[in-house]
Amino acid sequence: MNSGSKKLYMLLISALGAGYIWIIYQLIFTSHQQEKGLTVCLIKNVTNIPCPSCGSTRSVLSILHLDFPMAIYYNPLGFLIVSAMMILPFWILLDMVFEKESFWKVYQKLEQKLKKPSLAIPLILLVLINWAWNIYKGI
């Protein structure tokens, strides 16, 4: 493994670990219907305006409770986060066990693709629309 992929894998492992701890903490101490929970978002704490990914914790909790309409209402990005949190640990584990770099290669290809304006501009627009919706909802 080269140093670039090693760094990325360590970063992802710590991010996934933090994510799982955060979700388990929320599962134990709060209900997913709760409107105003603990927030760690810098933008929301400073400006009181929600950021594009605010509400994704509630969205993930709703998915775990199989309440999909509510998950979409809180933040559609929750589905992306849930799929990443389910797939990535196994992918990274397999890569580490078999000493391959399949995820690193896919990551680099994806990075190149995302830099193309034809893909980047629609995605940026989607995020902006989601942000506007978040502000409108007052998540």
Place this chain on the structure above:
Amino acid sequence: MDAAKVDLFIMTNSKYFEGHQLPLIRQRLLELDDSMWNIVQVLQFKDPTTSLIVSLLGGSLGIDRFIIGDTGKGVGKLLTCGGFGIWAIIDWFMIQGATREKNQLRLQEALSVSA
């Protein structure tokens, strides 16, 4: 390449690279052919100070990472409110180094493609 030209390049562009990389870059440039000067001279690098300003203002949205070309990590920051706000703060201190690393990679790529 001519030593005077290499030193000129190092002097004008030293702020774009890590200090410990500069001797290696100098060595590499000295070994190059003189015809490479035109390519090396017009290379554009990202300014670490600019990325620090962007990181302070838009770090929670991952804009700093997008700007230096770390698209994947930018998406990661964007989707997680700047990595629960912690990554955003860590990046205030890391982003200048990351920018210099990216510049180094860019120079390496340009030299290896045209060599």
